[in-house]
Amino acid sequence: MPNGAADMAETSVARAGRLAARLTELSRAYYAEDAPEVSDAEYDRLFRELEALEADEPSLITPDSPTQRVGAPPAESFDSVDHATPMLSLANCFDDEELAEFDRRAREGVGTEALAYCAEPKFDGTALNLRYEAGVLVRATTRGDGTTGEDITTNARTIRNLPLRLAGDTPPAVIEIRGEVVLARSRFDALNARLEAAGQKAFVNPRNAASGSLRQLDSRITAERPLAFMGYGIGHVDGTDVPAGLYDQLMQLQTWGISISPYVERVEGLAGCRAYYEAMAERRADLDIEIDGVVFKADAASARAELGFVARAPRWAIARKFPAEETTTTLNAVEFQVGRTGALTPVAKLDPVFVGGVTVSNATLHNMDEIARKDVRVGDRVIVRRAGDVIPEVKAVAERGVDTTPIALPEACPVCGSAVERVAGEAVARCTGGLVCPAQRREALKHFASRNALDIEGLGDRQIEAFVAEGLLETPADIFRLHAHRDALVAREGYGEKSVANLLASIEAAKATTLARFIFALGIREVGQTMARDLALHFATLDGLREEAKAYLARAAEAEASATTKADYERQMTAEGLQTVAGVGQRVARSIADFFAEQRNRDVIDDLLAEGVHWPTVNVSSTPQPLAGQTVVLTGTMTTLTREVAGARLEALGARVTSSVSKKTDYVVAGDKAGSKKDKAEKLGVALLDEQGLIDLLTQHEVGAS
Structure with a gap:
């Protein structure tokens, strides 16, 4: 173009x-x-x-x-739970002028000359919703997308200051209490010291530590983390009256045994808000719990009712964020770091400078668009801020240097030498060597072996980390060559003949998979489970997908040469090929094409096929899929069909095959030794099929679709 x-x-x-x-x-x-x-x-x-x-x-x-919306959809590791009332986010403001504008709108909306506000620190943690029935904690859920969160009750119960039963003789029949799970700085430092002493990875900051600890699948790990819960409001209540004012509600929470911030105040008008903000900004550095601003909420229930909500936030509340601390220094060089997803991040190498309480010598430049927008060059004097008190960043050029050098995006990955691609319209450039790049290796291998990909039991994150460190694994194909290292594996601490035999048997079994799982396991950016299935059903063979990826790049080159406008280019690229698959737009298509264009990725795929990875033939039908929209879980051992073949046949009929049972599951197919998933299906009232029932279901619909 x-x-x-x-x-x-x-x-x-x-x-x-x-x-x-x-x-x-x-x-x-x-x-x-x-x-x-x-x-x-x-x-x-x-x-x-x-x-x-x-x-x-x-x-x-x-x-x-x-x-x-608020946040992101819940992870699939926990059951999903709907909140009784949505957990909304807060609008932000960043200076006095914006705060004054919020106060003006609120006063005019209520029709008064002054409003009282409930003021409190804005904790930098992770939001939690607690549901108590008759005073007893029955459920704890994350914010999730604001409407639906993750059920993490077992983990929440391990938080020491969180009451399992509310204090007092007359608790509400039902109440949902909202708050933030936090980790004090002093306890954060002690936790990191303990992790490092045990040879484990330390957390970056208290917020990540709190969030990661709260979402552990093993609640015993959560119990070892010194988390705390700080209540900030009530979401839903039945069976009793609660105070109308927000400040009084927080005082009531305290009487029920819920911890709240000791710095909660009721302030009068804009002047009171400003004074509170200045006081907390001055006190901030001395607090043991990190805060990134303060929150002001109209205190009176009548004011809140009058002001109401916008789509994602209440009109009666705002978060006044603290500014990032800034200083000036010299940009000496730029290095490009490659992240676990292949994203190249330009990192500024600076003259060391003290900012935000620490000495900073490196700062992010984010991406090439930001470099161009700010016109940053090596040799400039730049303004550095410790954004969000976590990641130092180059904010702007303070003074043009005498002898400067423009910053250029490398053509090859600085780690593995694979081509660097930047999709039109995207700010991020990425290494295309997903299967071979050392910077992406650990994550690529973990993804390849994960449950929804090749599902190699016994080859978890910890084992992959160790095997990579010892040089046993470099590419996914090396997994299928681990049998050559059997003696070395048996000799490792914590291993033995039986555990190694089980691991190698699981690896051997993983060779029999499905085309959809294999495509997903490759870790192609933008290709999730559903899209991998759709690609498999559309192209039927891996070769068909590879050839179309090659053809897509050829068409893209022709379109770039002939198109006179961006719209003309887009029109030419939507006519056929990859973009005829549901959900595949130009961005996704280019990601798929770039992946298969990289010779090193193709070599690894060929290596995997040479090691015996295979799948049944995919039957593509143009008729409507009879099981479209239905979710099936396979569990236990089958004798007539393997789970891989059963899954492939179900997916060919349009079903979604998952690993976790929820109330949204349509069928659980229980083979021998089905275990807890069968029990959960019975508890939830999900339809159960034995192996013969599955075969009957498949036969019925496959005949009907033929």
Whole structure:
């Protein structure tokens, strides 16, 4: 595509779409995966830009816009639970002018000259909803997407200051109490020291430690972590009256045994808010629990009722965020780091400078778009801020250097030498060597062996970390060559003949898989389980997918050469091939094509096939899928069918095959020694099938679809 077309000013529609997609990705990483990719300040900047676009053009607002929701969907590791009332987020403001504007809108909305506010610190932790019935804790759930969260009751019960029964003789019949799970700085430091002494990875900050600890599958690990719960409100209540004022509600929580911040105050008007903010900003460095701002909420119930809500937040509350601390230093060089997903992040190498309470010599430049926007060059004097008190970042150029050098994106990955690709419209550049890049190796191997991919029992994260460190694993194909190291495995501490035999048997069994699982296991960016299944059903063979990926790049090159506008290019690229698969747009198609274009990835795939990885033939039918929308769980041992073959046949009929049982599951197929999943299905009233029942179901629908 000619430069003029590529450089066209981006339309508000396209920009809003890109922002929404990026914010959704960042939100999922932050809330569901506990792996934030950018600073809070960068997320806030992107979010506010999208808010501004949607405010100017309301037609841009879509039901799935990040401005219409909170957080990210729950992880599949825990059961999903609907909140009795939504757990909404808060609007943010960053200076006195914005705070004054909030106060003005609130006063005008209520029709009064002054409002009283309930003021409290904004803890930097992870939100939790506690449901008590007759005073007894019955459920604890994460925020999730604001409407549905994850049931982590067993873990929450291990939090020492969280009462399992409310104090007092007359608790409400039902009450949901909201608050934040936090980790004190002193206890955080002690926890990290203990982890490092045990040879384990330390946490980056208290928020990540609290979130990661709360979502452990093994509650015994959570119990070892010194978490605390700080209540900040009531979500739902039945059976008793609670005080109307928010400040009085917090006092009531205290009488029930719920810990609240000792710094909660009721303040009068804008002047009271400003004075409270200044006091907390001054006190902040001395607090043992990290806070990133303060929260102001209209105290009176009548004011809250009058003001109401917008889509994702109450109009009667706002979070006044603390500014990141800033200073100036010299940018000496830029290095590109490769993350676990292959993303290249430019890192500024700085003259050491003290900012935000620590000495900083490295700071993120985020991506090439930000470098261009700020016009940052090596040799400049730059403003550095410790954004969100966690990740130092280069905010802007303070002074142009005398002898400067522009920053260029490397053409090859600095770690493995694979090609670096940057999809049009994306800020992030990525290494395409997903299966061979050492920077991505551990995560690629963990994904490959995970339950929803090749499902290699006994080869978990800890084992993969150890085998990579010892040089036993470099590519996924090496997993199937571990039998050559049997003696060395048996000799390892904690292993023995039986455990090694079980591991090798599991590895051997994993060779028999499905095309959908294999595609998902490759770890192609943007390709999840559902898309992997759709690709398998559409192309039927791996060779068919590989050939279409190759053809896509050829068509892209032709379109770039002939298109005169961005719209013309997009029109040419949607006509056929990869983008005829449901859910595959240009971004996803390019990611798939780039993956298969990298020779090293193709070599690993060929290596896997040479090691005996195989799958049954995929039957593609143009008729409607009879099991579309139904969820099936396979458990236990089968004699006539393997679980892989059974799963493939179910997916070919449109079913979604998962590993966890919930109330949304349609069938649980229970073979021999089905265990807890069968018990859970019976408890939830989910339909149970034995192996013959499954065969009858498959035969009935396969005949009907033929």
